[in-house]
Amino acid sequence: MSDSRPNVPRHVAIFMDGNGRWAQQKGLPRIKGHETGAESVRAVVRGCRDAGVEYLTLYAFSVENWVRPREEIGGLMKLLRLFLENNEHELHENKVRLRVIGRMSDLPALIQRKLKKVIAATKEYTAGNLILALSYGGRAELVDATQQIARKVKAGELEPEEISGQTIADHLYAPDVPDPDLMIRTSGEMRLSNFLLWQLSYAELYVTDVLWPDFREPHLQAALDEYAHRNRRFGDIK
Ligand code: FPP
Numbered sequence: 714m715s716d717s718r719p720n721v722p723r724h725v726a727i728f729m730d731g732n733g734r735w736a737q738q739k740g741l742p743r744i745k746g747h748e749t750g751a752e753s754v755r756a757v758v759r760g761c762r763d764a765g766v767e768y769l770t771l772y773a774f775s776v777e778n779w780v781r782p783r784e785e786i787g788g789l790m791k792l793l794r795l796f797l798e799n800n801e802h803e804l805h806e807n808k809v810r811l812r813v814i815g816r817m818s819d820l821p822a823l824i825q826r827k828l829k830k831v832i833a834a835t836k837e838y839t840a841g842n843l844i845l846a847l848s849y850g851g852r853a854e855l856v857d858a859t860q861q862i863a864r865k866v867k868a869g870e871l872e873p874e875e876i877s878g879q880t881i882a883d884h885l886y887a888p889d890v891p892d893p894d895l896m897i898r899t900s901g902e903m904r905l906s907n908f909l910l911w912q913l914s915y916a917e918l919y920v921t922d923v924l925w926p927d928f929r930e931p932h933l934q935a936a937l938d939e940y941a942h943r944n945r946r947f948g949d950i951k
Contacts, residue, residue, distance in 0.1 A: 726772070729925040756933075762840075777907065801834070812887060813844070813846075816857075844887060844890065854885055862880060893913060896909070
């Protein structure tokens, strides 16, 4: 994740899907799929850095995921903690800034503390950005943005007529982050599933049948290669 290169997406968003099916196919508990999925996360962070992608957003836990069995949620939170503990040094070595989008206050207190510590320790880095979507939902984000805007209107700081698309974009969780250029979804599912609903408006979509725990650098490279050949028109004729 460094300097901009031609035809390299500046921002890649990934819907890491298929951990449960991967484990099921192998007769393993679902958490093993998530564990191996965490290895894919490491591989993809490195792959994006090497390719020159500046922003990588990973959908790690959705607002809807809280309905999963307690045991699975606990296992995912433990994986997140281990990921932070074992990989913080790599963020420092590569000058990568960690950020979180989502309702972070929903997360267990220990995880929040660890996240806040790493977020603060990496906040000056500019070589790349790793953005974890945690307790994230695209609709929840728009609800949260709308509430903030409504408060400003109520306080007389903003007129309703002044609200534009830019106003909404300015009140999202990470307003300074450019919209994703490429969204990758693994496991063959052709859905947005409440991921970055506002920000993905003009993103190129890439769906692969590969399950997330199997997704490594060559799969990332295949997605980047396909992106490089797409013709982005943004509503224009070109
Ligand atoms: C979707 O697969 C994946 C998740 C809900 C969790 C993703 C989490 C990780 C890859 C682990 C660690 C993350 C970090 C950032 C260290 P699924 O369980 O919905 O799969 P299924 O559709 O096959 O059941």
